[in-house]
Amino acid sequence: MMGRKIVALAGGVGGAKLALGLAQVLPADELTVAVNTADDFEHLGLYICPDLDTVMYTLGGLANPETGWGRRDETWNVLDAIGKVGGETWFRLGDKDLATHIERTRRLRTGEPLSSIIADFAKRFGIAPAIVPMCDEPVRTVVKTDDGDLAFQDWFVRLHCEPVVRSVRFAGVETAKPHPALRSFDGLRGVIFCPSNPFVSVAPILAVPDVRVALQRAKVPRIAVTPIVGGQAIKGPAAKMLAELGHDVSALGVAKYYQRLVDGFVLDVQDAALAPEIERLGLRVKVADTMMHDDSDKKRLAEAALEFVDEIAADGRH
Ligand code: FO1
Numbered sequence: 300m301m302g303r304k305i306v307a308l309a310g311g312v313g314g315a316k317l318a319l320g321l322a323q324v325l326p327a328d329e330l331t332v333a334v335n336t337a338d339d340f341e342h343l344g345l346y347i348c349p350d351l352d353t354v355m356y357t358l359g360g361l362a363n364p365e366t367g368w369g370r371r372d373e374t375w376n377v378l379d380a381i382g383k384v385g386g387e388t389w390f391r392l393g394d395k396d397l398a399t400h401i402e403r404t405r406r407l408r409t410g411e412p413l414s415s416i417i418a419d420f421a422k423r424f425g426i427a428p429a430i431v432p433m434c435d436e437p438v439r440t441v442v443k444t445d446d447g448d449l450a451f452q453d454w455f456v457r458l459h460c461e462p463v464v465r466s467v468r469f470a471g472v473e474t475a476k477p478h479p480a481l482r483s484f485d486g487l488r489g490v491i492f493c494p495s496n497p498f499v500s501v502a503p504i505l506a507v508p509d510v511r512v513a514l515q516r517a518k519v520p521r522i523a524v525t526p527i528v529g530g531q532a533i534k535g536p537a538a539k540m541l542a543e544l545g546h547d548v549s550a551l552g553v554a555k556y557y558q559r560l561v562d563g564f565v566l567d568v569q570d571a572a573l574a575p576e577i578e579r580l581g582l583r584v585k586v587a588d589t590m591m592h593d594d595s596d597k598k599r600l601a602e603a604a605l606e607f608v609d610e611i612a613a614d615g616r617h
Contacts, residue, residue: 301488301609301612302486302488302519303329303488304329304330304331304486304487304488305321305325305329305330305331305487305488305489305490305491305605305608306331306333306480306481306484306487306489306490306491307321307330307331307332307333307490307491307493308333308490308491308492308493308495308501309332309333309334309335309350309354309493309495309500310334310335310338310350310493310495310496310499310500310501311335311338311349311350311353311367311495311496311500311534311535312353312366312367312368312534312535313493313494313495313496313526313533313534313535313591314335314350314353314354314493314494314495314500315353315354315356315357315358315362315367315493316357316367316494316591316597317491317493317494317524317591317597317600317601317604318330318332318354318357318358318428318493319358319594319597320591320594320596320597320598320599320600320601320602321428321491321601321604321605322358322426322427322428323594323597323598323601324598324601324602324605325428325601325605327427327428328427329488330428330429331428331429331430331431331480332354332428332429332430332431333431333432333433333478333480333481333504334350334351334354334430334431334432334433334504335350335433335499335500335501335503335504336348336350336351336413336432336433336434336437336438336503337433337439337440337451337469337472337499337503337506338350338440338451338452338455338499338500338503339437339438339439340450340451340452342387342390342392342452343381343386343387343392344404345392345397345400345401345403345404346400346403346404346407347390347392347400347452348403348413348417348432349368349452350500351413351417351430351432352368352396352399353367353368354430355417355420355421355424355426355430356369356370356424358421358424358426358428358430359421359424359425359426361424367534369391369393369396370393370395370396372395373393373394373395373396374393374394374395375391375393375394376394377392377394377397378391378392378393378394389456389457390452390456390457399420402420403416403420412435413432413435414431414432414435414478417430417431417432418430418431429480431478431480431481432478433475433477433478433481433503433504433507433510434475434476434477434478434507435475435476435478436471436474436475436476437471438469438470438471438472438475438503438506438507439451439469439470439471440467440468440469440470440499440503441467441468441469441470442454442462442464442467442499443465443466443467443468444462444463444464444465445462445463445465446458446462449462451499455499455536460535463543464539464540464543464544465543466544467498467499467502467540467544469502469503469506472503472506472507472508475507475508476507476508477507477508477510477513481504481507481510481513482509482510483513483517484513484514484517484519484521485517485519486519487517487519488519488520488605488608488609488612489519489520489521489522489605489608489609489611489612490514490517490519490520490521490522491522491523491524491604491608492521492522492524492557492560492561494524494525494526494533494589495526496526496532496535496536496537496540497526497537497553497556497557498537498540498544499540505560511560515559515560518617519612519617520563520607520608520609520611520612520617521560521561521562521563521617522561522562522563522564522565522585522604522607522608522611523553523554523557523560523561523563523564523565524565524589524600524604525550525553525554525564525565525566525567525570525589526553527541527548527549527550527552527553527570528550528567528570528589528590529567529569529570530548530549533589533590537553541553549570549573550564550566550567550570550573550577551573551576551577554566554573554577554580554582555580558580558581558582561582562582562583562611562617563582563583563584563585563607563608563611564577564582564584564585565584565585565586565587565589565600565603565607566584566585566586566587566589567586567587567588567589567590568586568587568588568589570586571586574586583607583610583614585603585606585607585610587600587603588600
């Protein structure tokens with residue numbers, strides 16, 4: 300029997316946008332957003348979880364609409380003052396956002412798991428769907444570049460993704476335990492890979508032990524929404540990484556990367572011509588407008604993704 304719950308795998312800004320669309324169309328108890336934590340890091344003595352916070356602020360209506368990360372109506376007094384005493388200011392932490400990091404760091408030091416802290420923050424921000432970290436253990440993305448191994452945020456923010464990427468690894472992932480929402484996908488309505496960076500947002504979630512196998516075995520529709528449109532990333536370094544890691548710089552490159560993990564691929568209308576090649580990989584294709592400029596776009600894409608999940612279920616081809 301078809302289940303009711305959707306698990307969405309998400310990373311940063313693009314993932315958060317589709318998660319918001321899904322939150323707008325699904326009853327709260329039918330959505331779990333499982334979020335990458337491998338871009339977490341310790342900075343200025345604080346434990347920062349950029350992707351979790353991006354999803355949380357977006358679903359809570361608190362996100363900065365210009366950047367997609369951080370909080371709206373933010374002020375920067377603390378960071379300015381940190382700069383005045385010679386501290387690091389390359390990673391922009393606003394005053395309101397800092398409150399999240401200070402309180403999270405305090406609670407982590409008492410031994411409370413990250414998942415429990417995020418669940419509590421989300422409740423306080425009035426967010427009904429579940430937002431869960433991929434695991435409670437610290438995992439760190441390390442980007443191997445021509446300039447040496449770099450911690451993810453060093454590469455991403457401080458160096459503006461400029462050093463050429465040779466490979467990516469997730470330090471600590473071997474001993475991580477997946478969040479219960481990622482242990483088995485049986486009985487779900489479906490799994491949706493949000494339009495997040497495949498290499499640094501979705502891959503860390505898949506690298507948590509047992510998640511990939513659980514996904515491969517799951518007898519539920521699994522679909523991915525393209526993060527690449529017209530050969531370019533909607534946001535961030537996904538296209539640059541596709542090229543540097545030797546993949547086709549197109550939605551086809553992403554479809555090939557996810558080939559054995561998904562049943563269907565949502566392609567943007569601009570890339571409709573790629574549909575036959577993606578179908579030849581054995582995937583079903585849905586062509587949709589994947590650009591999410593406003594809330595109605597997010598809702599429309601979420602509805603298209605859910606329709607696709609249900610079409611695959613009806614076909615029994617999963
Ligand atoms: N991204 C930037 O490009 N520059 C920043 O200064 C920056 C600060 C920041 C602060 C809090 C937060 O939650 C996210 C922040 N991000 C910033 C975004 C973040 O680095 C990326 O979106 C993700 O790590 C990639 O998914």
